Structures are given as structure tokens and as C-alpha cells.
Amino acid sequence: MNVPASIPSPDISSIQLGPFQIHFYALFILAGIAVAVALTSRRLTARGGAPGTVLDIALWAVPFGIIGGRLYHVITHPTDYFYAGADLWKTLYVWEGGLAIFGAILFGSLGAYIACRRVGLRFLSFADALAPGMLLAQAFGRVGNYFNQELFGTPTTLPWGLQIDPTQPAFPTGLPEGTLFHPLFLYEILWNLLGVAIILLAERHFSLRWGRALGLYLVIYGMGRTWFESFRLDPTEFELGGFKINMLNATVVAIAGIILIIVQSRRHPEPEIDPKVPTRQGHAGIPAADVRAPADALAPEAPERGRQG
Structure with missing residues (x-):
């Protein structure tokens, strides 16, 4: 049995169904x-939230996230879209690739916050429930990057080096055909899956409410992304102090996660789970702070009153 000495890239990135072109990335x-x-x-339902609430929030968060992710990508790669004779409509072609996670997180969080206010749900409760799912979603998205041949690192001679078609726009100039690259899409998939496991295991031993699960997500993803960006081949033209903007943003994300965990641990040091407190659904173990609302059990946080749990 011959073991491949490299990871081949797919020959296709879409399929044609009648008049429609279906992109694997999308x-x-x-x-x-x-x-x-x-x-x-x-x-969220296990924590006392009303069924269907997440879908209501997703209807706001997903469009906001897509718009923000695309906007960030276009702004940080201006020469890909703005040049003499350029088709400006391509700035909207999300299905061809180019959704920046930092823009998606920022705008998606804004959309989620608006939706949480509308449905009467504490934003941090939703964010804590979302944390592992967010990492899973990002892992799926990286498989799409693989089909687009757009997420790879510096050249490598390792046996899992990634083949990139030299005719691809992302292929670096000046390198010979056959050059292999670090498969960053694969590294990030594995890192994200590890992050999911860490969050789920940590929740068994620690109280990760009041934004602490969100903070752990930010730390995990920010740390991994900082490392990946240090050897990623990316045509972004924005640098600050000699560092790529994505690398700096990832570091800021990780620091923000640490700060969030520390601040929320000090603001809400009380035990959040009381196994003797039943909820309306008849389950035990739901945080007492989360069983105040009559319809959904995760009402928006009010100053100081949320500390009564």
C-alpha cells in the first residue's frame, strides 16, 4: 500500500446543476x-431556553455575519477587487470564497445581540451556548477553503504538504511547480475540533456561564489563529508594525477572551448551578440566575439583580 507523500487539492470547486453553479465553499x-x-x-434548550429561540437569533446573526465577513475580506484585499477594468459585482460573490472570520464574528455578534434583545434573552447566555458550535461551524468552513485552494502556509517538505495548482491566483509567484505548502485548512480544522472538546470537557468541571464559555472560545481560537497567521501565505496588504492585521486581530481576540473570563468571574463568583432548584421543565441543575423569565428562562441581565442567583 503506497502512502501519499502529499495532500492533493481537489480538481473541482463546484458542480453545475442545470443553470445553477453550486460552489462547495458555499x-x-x-x-x-x-x-x-x-x-x-x-x-440552550437544556439550560431552560425556549425551543426555536436559536433559529430566531440565527435569522439575524447569519446575514450580519456574512456581510461583516465579506466586508472585512474585501477591505483587507483591495487589489483583488479594485483595479482598472475590475468587475465590482465580484465584491458580492461570497460563494467564490473570502469570508473573514473576524468581520463575521463582529457583525454576527451585533446581529445576535439585536435578536437577543428582541426575544428577551441574555446575550451572554446565548453566546455561551454557541461557543462550541461556533468552532464546529468554522471547521466546516475550512473544508470549503480546501476546495477553493485558498488557505495554506509557507512551503514545506513534510509528508502532509498540500499541493496547490500553480494556475490558482493564490499560488505564490517565483516558486517552482510541485512546491508543497503547510495545509493550514487542516491545521485549523483539527484545532477547532480540539477547542470543541476543551469547552465541553471544561463545562463538566467548571462553571462556564455569564460569558465564560464565550471567553474560552475567544482564547482558544485567538491563540490558534495567531499561530496560523504567523506562517500563512495571504495576500492581505494591511500590516501594523510589520505584523499582518489578521495576526494582530487574533491576538486581540485571545486577550479579550482572557479579560472576559476574569471580569465575569469577579462579577459573578457565586455558584450558578443549584441541583435542588427545579425549573418549569422539571429539570434540575439549571442556573438559578437563568430561571427568572416566565416564557424563556434566560432573560436579559439587569444590573446587580442578576447576582441574586
Whole structure:
């Protein structure tokens, strides 16, 4: 049995169904969203949230996230879209690839916050329920990057080096055909899956409410992305102090996660789970702070009153 000395890239990135061209990148993005919604819904309902709440929030968060992710990508790669004779409509071609996670997180969080206010749900409770699902969604999205041949690192001679078609726009100039690259899409998939396991295991031993699961997500993803960006081949033209903007943003994300965990641990040091407190669904173990609302059990946080749990 011959073991491949490299990882081949797919020959196709889409299929044609009649008049429609279906891009694999878009399919994996949609699959990631579906998995994240399903997992988050299950987690939030188990915590006392009303069934269907996550879908209501997703209807706001997903469009906001897509717009933000695309906007960030276009802004940080201006020469790909703005040049003499350029087709400016391509700035909207999300299905061809180019959704920046930092823009998606920022705008998606804004959409989720608006939706949480509308349905009467504490935003941090939703974010904690979302944390592992978000990492799963990002892992699915990276498979789409693989089909687009757009996420790889510096050249490598390792046996799992990634083949990139030299005719691809992302292929670096000046390198010989046959050069292999670090498969960053694969590294990030594995890192994200590890992050899911860490969050789920940590929740068994620690109280990760009031935004602490969100903070752990930010730390895990920010740390991994900082490392990946350090050897990623990316045509972004934005640098600060000699560092790529994505690398700096990832570091800021990780630091923000640490700060969030520390601040929320100090603001809400009380035990959140009381196994003797039944909920309306008849389950025990739901945080007492989360059983105040008559319809959904995760009402928006009010100053100081949320500390009564």
C-alpha cells in the first residue's frame, strides 16, 4: 500500500446543476451554520431556553455575519477587487470564497445581540451556548477553503504538504511547480475540533456561564489563529508594525477572551448551578440566575439583580 507523500487539492470547486453553479465553499458554510444552530439550540434548550429561540437569533446573526465577513475580506484585499477594468459585482460573490472570520464574528455578534434583545434573552447566555458550535461551524468552513485552494502556509517538505495548482491566483509567484505548502485548512480544522472538546470537557468541571464559555472560545481560537497567521501565505496588504492585521486581530481576540473570563468571574463568583432548584421543565441543575423569565428562562441581565442567583 503506497502512502501519499502529499495532500492533493481537489480538481473541482463546484458542480453545475442545470443553470445553477453550486460552489462547495458555499455548501460547507451552510452545513457549518446548520450544525452550529442545531448544537446551540440543544444546549440552550437544556439550560431552560425556549425551543426555536436559536433559529430566531440565527435569522439575524447569519446575514450580519456574512456581510461583516465579506466586508472585512474585501477591505483587507483591495487589489483583488479594485483595479482598472475590475468587475465590482465580484465584491458580492461570497460563494467564490473570502469570508473573514473576524468581520463575521463582529457583525454576527451585533446581529445576535439585536435578536437577543428582541426575544428577551441574555446575550451572554446565548453566546455561551454557541461557543462550541461556533468552532464546529468554522471547521466546516475550512473544508470549503480546501476546495477553493485558498488557505495554506509557507512551503514545506513534510509528508502532509498540500499541493496547490500553480494556475490558482493564490499560488505564490517565483516558486517552482510541485512546491508543497503547510495545509493550514487542516491545521485549523483539527484545532477547532480540539477547542470543541476543551469547552465541553471544561463545562463538566467548571462553571462556564455569564460569558465564560464565550471567553474560552475567544482564547482558544485567538491563540490558534495567531499561530496560523504567523506562517500563512495571504495576500492581505494591511500590516501594523510589520505584523499582518489578521495576526494582530487574533491576538486581540485571545486577550479579550482572557479579560472576559476574569471580569465575569469577579462579577459573578457565586455558584450558578443549584441541583435542588427545579425549573418549569422539571429539570434540575439549571442556573438559578437563568430561571427568572416566565416564557424563556434566560432573560436579559439587569444590573446587580442578576447576582441574586
